[in-house]
Amino acid sequence: MKAEIISIGTEILFGQIVDTNSAWLAQRLPTLGIDLYYVSTVGDNQGRIVQTLRRAWERSDVIITTGGLGPTEDDLTRESIAEMLGETQRVVPELEEALRTRFARRGGPPMPERNIKQATLVPSARAIPNPRGSAPGWWTERDGHIIVSMPGVPSEMFYMWENEAAPELLSRSDGSVLLSKIIKTNGMGEALVDELLSPLLSSSNPSIGVYAKNDGIHLRLSAKAARPPEAQHMLDELEPKVNALLGDIIWGYDDETPAAAVGRLLKDRGLTLATMESCTGGLVSSLITDIAGSSTYFKGGAVTYTNAQKVAHGVHPSIIEQHGAISAECAQAMAVAIRERMSADVGISVTGVAGPDPVEGKDIGTVFIGVATADNQRVMTGGIYQRSRVDIKSRAATNSLLFLRRVLLGLE
Amino acid sequence: MKAEIISIGTEILFGQIVDTNSAWLAQRLPTLGIDLYYVSTVGDNQGRIVQTLRRAWERSDVIITTGGLGPTEDDLTRESIAEMLGETQRVVPELEEALRTRFARRGGPPMPERNIKQATLVPSARAIPNPRGSAPGWWTERDGHIIVSMPGVPSEMFYMWENEAAPELLSRSDGSVLLSKIIKTNGMGEALVDELLSPLLSSSNPSIGVYAKNDGIHLRLSAKAARPPEAQHMLDELEPKVNALLGDIIWGYDDETPAAAVGRLLKDRGLTLATMESCTGGLVSSLITDIAGSSTYFKGGAVTYTNAQKVAHGVHPSIIEQHGAISAECAQAMAVAIRERMSADVGISVTGVAGPDPVEGKDIGTVFIGVATADNQRVMTGGIYQRSRVDIKSRAATNSLLFLRRVLLGLE
Numbered sequence: 070m071k072a073e074i075i076s077i078g079t080e081i082l083f084g085q086i087v088d089t090n091s092a093w094l095a096q097r098l099p100t101l102g103i104d105l106y107y108v109s110t111v112g113d114n115q116g117r118i119v120q121t122l123r124r125a126w127e128r129s130d131v132i133i134t135t136g137g138l139g140p141t142e143d144d145l146t147r148e149s150i151a152e153m154l155g156e157t158q159r160v161v162p163e164l165e166e167a168l169r170t171r172f173a174r175r176g177g178p179p180m181p182e183r184n185i186k187q188a189t190l191v192p193s194a195r196a197i198p199n200p201r202g203s204a205p206g207w208w209t210e211r212d213g214h215i216i217v218s219m220p221g222v223p224s225e226m227f228y229m230w231e232n233e234a235a236p237e238l239l240s241r242s243d244g245s246v247l248l249s250k251i252i253k254t255n256g257m258g259e260a261l262v263d264e265l266l267s268p269l270l271s272s273s274n275p276s277i278g279v280y281a282k283n284d285g286i287h288l289r290l291s292a293k294a295a296r297p298p299e300a301q302h303m304l305d306e307l308e309p310k311v312n313a314l315l316g317d318i319i320w321g322y323d324d325e326t327p328a329a330a331v332g333r334l335l336k337d338r339g340l341t342l343a344t345m346e347s348c349t350g351g352l353v354s355s356l357i358t359d360i361a362g363s364s365t366y367f368k369g370g371a372v373t374y375t376n377a378q379k380v381a382h383g384v385h386p387s388i389i390e391q392h393g394a395i396s397a398e399c400a401q402a403m404a405v406a407i408r409e410r411m412s413a414d415v416g417i418s419v420t421g422v423a424g425p426d427p428v429e430g431k432d433i434g435t436v437f438i439g440v441a442t443a444d445n446q447r448v449m450t451g452g453i454y455q456r457s458r459v460d461i462k463s464r465a466a467t468n469s470l471l472f473l474r475r476v477l478l479g480l481e
Numbered sequence: 482m483k484a485e486i487i488s489i490g491t492e493i494l495f496g497q498i499v500d501t502n503s504a505w506l507a508q509r510l511p512t513l514g515i516d517l518y519y520v521s522t523v524g525d526n527q528g529r530i531v532q533t534l535r536r537a538w539e540r541s542d543v544i545i546t547t548g549g550l551g552p553t554e555d556d557l558t559r560e561s562i563a564e565m566l567g568e569t570q571r572v573v574p575e576l577e578e579a580l581r582t583r584f585a586r587r588g589g590p591p592m593p594e595r596n597i598k599q600a601t602l603v604p605s606a607r608a609i610p611n612p613r614g615s616a617p618g619w620w621t622e623r624d625g626h627i628i629v630s631m632p633g634v635p636s637e638m639f640y641m642w643e644n645e646a647a648p649e650l651l652s653r654s655d656g657s658v659l660l661s662k663i664i665k666t667n668g669m670g671e672a673l674v675d676e677l678l679s680p681l682l683s684s685s686n687p688s689i690g691v692y693a694k695n696d697g698i699h700l701r702l703s704a705k706a707a708r709p710p711e712a713q714h715m716l717d718e719l720e721p722k723v724n725a726l727l728g729d730i731i732w733g734y735d736d737e738t739p740a741a742a743v744g745r746l747l748k749d750r751g752l753t754l755a756t757m758e759s760c761t762g763g764l765v766s767s768l769i770t771d772i773a774g775s776s777t778y779f780k781g782g783a784v785t786y787t788n789a790q791k792v793a794h795g796v797h798p799s800i801i802e803q804h805g806a807i808s809a810e811c812a813q814a815m816a817v818a819i820r821e822r823m824s825a826d827v828g829i830s831v832t833g834v835a836g837p838d839p840v841e842g843k844d845i846g847t848v849f850i851g852v853a854t855a856d857n858q859r860v861m862t863g864g865i866y867q868r869s870r871v872d873i874k875s876r877a878a879t880n881s882l883l884f885l886r887r888v889l890l891g892l893e
Contacts, residue, residue, distance in 0.1 A: 082507060083504075083508060084507040084508050095495045096497075105494060107521060107523055107529070108522040110519065111518070128532075224868060349770075350763075350766050350767050350771070350775075350779075351762075351766030351784065355763040358764075361836065364787075367762075368787055368789075368790060369784050369786045370786075371781065372763065372782035374770065374776055375776075381823075411793075425773045462771070
């Protein structure tokens, strides 16, 4: 089955709302054995929505739309589908009843009459239930083509997709799928990873793609098969071969972040962590605490933006006097001090220059990362060649977490 | 002029790279008097790229493509334009020379021969210089249609757009433009903002759009005119009227963040700030330090994820014993303590439940924000109804910064 995605909404067209729905859907289609060929965005204009739908109808088996199902005059997805198919929208009593009940149950003002359009269908469409919002989706099917229309609100769309649209589409597919798994590595360049993997790279199914990312080199393992279990079996056979070739440089899988990988490692070993950050300004601790359950291993952190604060948190003034705050010595002292102050098993520190101006004669992007454990102290010195302050912070925080992982594993 | 944007790349189609280029471009087109009607994404497949270009060529005056200009076999933008126009790509000696010089200057291995395609043009195209990368863009023009092809790497694309493509497109336009300004408010609901602005909302040019966002109600002031200075004049006349009606609830403009607005206020008043965070885990201090120049007013922060750390940073144990760590009393004590500990003029604190489990019998999303100044202490109690831990952290951090602003202005 060939599919395309259409995002509908002027605010999305003009980038005032970032369209995260299309990427979310795009990643899920291959697991249903559906090939995605196009993604488009069109504003709230009926003529242009109809034109886009018509084109999609000509070239695709499945059209997935998000947005344009609200109650206002700007919400034109239903009207556009009706126009393209030459069918007439009619109010469906059961849908109207459900809509009015929803309004009544919320105890607010009665349903505005314009909302009634959310209770309509055309003859080729049936409603897709939306327990998280007022607008049902439309499943429209005619002449071998399917249009799946879902709301633009991500939480409503995710629910409708997972519970209604995806199972229905899967039941229509011939069972063949493309399954993928991402393996994330760090500490080795792309050329070296390529070389290590060379015995496996010539295979076209399953296949391995190699990509350079901000947090290291990622591998995409993909397997095509006539049935999902077969594809899964191919991935399951390939993965240990990759592991055997790459070993410890693998730090995570699929959506896993460096903070999640570090958290897993700390939890496994029963270790606690404390942070002292200068140039990252709290980003390292924020990433650590993005992970559910981090309170079991994260003791806390200090954001010591001034030298006085570094000293107040246990860095000896002589270190800063002799070496400056942007130095390997200061990074090491920060990691040691915060580990002690917060009675943690592991201390991690970041000090550097995020810009916009050099500090202590050190270039923008200079970063020192310190890690202290009971029996080990390590410092990583790095130059981060990013253009913006926010990018430098982000890269320094990612590097610090991956460095921490390597120190804990004895790889540094 | 009618325009559309085409993003080219399989990784973008499948959401493995988020397409930020399209939104960036979409926001800039109206200022050149160009109407944007469609945005599409297509993978690295020449047949489908050609089909997409052909369709765009039929319906648009200007087609902007990003991506597909690299040296590999998957980079097919040049080949697709050549095929669509029925023209032949030829190596241009000056471009080849520049490309080889670039490789030589970098001192690495000599240029791989496959890179030579980056030095080609078709008869209807001329090169757009790319000082930030190896691939020049293509400016293709025939029969009254223009294709502007730029690399997918954002920094290269931004530079090429600002310095080459935008000025050239502006010189072709009839001078009419649509200029916009965003005004951001906080502390008043959409209905009330609508009501206050009602004397201005009936105008269609300039116009005011009202949008509910995570950090408050945003207004989009837009003005269409035959010449940029006229449109600017309309905006300049409208803005003071909006200011007069809304006053202090306005906290920022255009791309400004809550952290930038708070930073401006602290700087203006010569005040310093310190943070103590529990559930936001360092996100508040990270947002504050995203702003260049924040080192002049930000003293530092503590991420006190455990009760022991809250006490170590000056919260009296009896407060936690009597009221719990998730309480207005604790938030207030945290703000007071960190202000003193870090010798800052202002202390701000956040304590709450980010999930996944309730804490101390308090629901997920319960958040208390404290602000302490020399002569004022305020606590905000909030329930944040978001689904994910990361969303709760983000909303709590935004709320804390906007609450701090309101306290400093005497609005709380």
